[in-house]
Amino acid sequence: MPEAWWRDAVIYQVYPRSFADGNGDGVGDLAGLRDRLPYLAGLGVDALWLNPWYPSPMADGGYDVADYRDVAPEFGTLAEAEAFIAEAHAAGLRIILDVVPNHASDQTAWFREALAAGPGSPERERFWFRPGRGDGGAEPPNDWRSIFGGPAWTRVPDGEWYLHLFAPEQPDFNWNSPDVVREFHDVLRFWYDRGVDGIRIDSAALLVKDPDAEPDGRDPYTDRDGVHDVYRGWRAITDGYPGRMLVGEVWLPDQERFARYLRPDEMHTAFNFDFLNCAWDPHALRKVIETTLATHGPVGAPPTWVLANHDVVRPVTRYGRADTSFDLQDRRLGAPTDRALGVRRARAAALLALALPGSAYVYQGEELGLPEVENLPDDLRQDPIWHRSGRTDPGRDGCRVPLPWSGDAPPFGFGGDPWLPQPPDWKTLTVEAQDADPGSMLALYRSALALRRDHLRLDGAGGGAGTGEGALAWLPAPEDVLAFTREAGVTCVVNLGDGSFPLPAGEVLLASGPLAGRDLPPDTAAWLR
Secondary structure (H helix, E strand, C coil): CCHHHHCCEEEEEEEHCCCCCCCCCCCCCHHHHHHHHHHHHCCCCCCCECCCCCCCCCCCCCCCCCCCCCCCCCCCCCHHHHHHHHHHHHCCCEEEEECCCCCCCCCCCCHHHHHHHHCCCCCCHHEHHHHHHHHHHHCCCCCEECCCCHHHHHHHHCCEEECCCCCCCCCCCCCHHHHCCCHHHHHHHHHCCCCCEEEEECCHHHHCCCCCCCCCCCCCCCCEEEEHHHHHHHHHHCCCCCCCCEEEECCHHHHHHHHCCCCCCCCCCCCHHHHHHHCHHHHHHHHHHHHHHHHHHHHCCCCEEEECCCCCCCCHHHHCCCCCECCCCCCCCCCCHHHHHHHHHHHHHHHHHCCCEEEEEEEECCHHHHCCCHHHHHCCCCHHHHHCCCCCCCCCCCCCCCCCCCCCCCCCCCCCCCCCCCCCCHHHCCHHHCEEEEEHHHHHHHHHHHHHHHHCCCCCCCCCCCCCCCEEEEEECCCCCEEEEEEECEEEEEEEECCCCCCCCCEEEEECCCCCCCCCCCEEEEEEE
């Protein structure tokens, strides 16, 4: 049986527009990404997850897909994508590609055909077209609201309305349509045939809707039971390509319902948003860790640990606030932040996440300690949340600012004039600057990833070949300290209190900050053997 590499992999998330610009137009692309493959291999990650690289009008940063079988011209060509996949494999990196099954772009051939075909046509059955309510159907079919703000229905000239849980430019697919089911099965095969090692499923719990559902305590468009049939079909296809995997974006408050997506005939893994959202609090973190392990165990799925992504406030900013939790609906942008405190906690959180059993995700720039950019000029913001909220919610652009690679001033080696402006004070955070600093965030990540590979992967020592899922045993510690030992023999200690904590016996492999002898200062983590 091929190696189940995803069970303990560290996966680096690439937001292509903001990673590296190879042709000087200010937008990241495949040429820039291919040039930076040595950096990613040297970082020590195992795989790359790429946000959508498909042709798109960019109404929502590429999540409005116009063609699922091609690459956007601003990123490159399909041939370049195939070359990139081969080069990544040669560098020891696997590739996970984003697939967006809930909705398409309104510029897809299918949606244009649906508009032209009219009410009652088979073409419209691929989407959610419905007559309106009230006199002349002038009101939406129901009162659903878009996740991006405003109504979730838009009217077309012939009087019908179509559903879009996100922006109006993103019409939702109707997964009751056999055409939709077949289309995405073919899309999976298309990319697996080109060497892609895994699929990240966007908005995975939203696919199945019931506009006529009676209230039952759950959204009529979130986590409906029929969605599991979709992923059983996807798993059957994926299992036909040995060594491939599915990872879902599943935002659910109910961990038992979350675990249903991870049953042996559905997804291999799903993002652990409870951990991402959790405050810097020892009781809350321990509860999330214990609950995660308890819910994943019965379905035989590995946990995932993630601190950031392209939709959330960067940890360095969030952990420096008075309220260190994260809420997708309230990013609290502009809240006072103690940057030095945020950096200390982000460093400690990195060691915590990388010490836990299972897989881990690193969002680009996390390894550089980049903060959220909260002062972008209003006229440059591109996130539809900003516009749909009446310019009251700044949205997600602040975590998507292009990476700084080198130099003392923007564009910091990124390429051309970046599509979002970089802060001038990022000159101390460039890869070049951190390369020369053994105490930098980049040095911490490189050391942690190397040690994780050498000491936290069991390679058959009680946890299965290479699964990295050895038992976690909590150690006695004060209530404001998290301390546990992995079966591989490594102990992780995280001090979330106000005073120092004496480390247990053992060789210190790595610490997130300076130690005072054998004492672990507040907001610091250490690995021991």
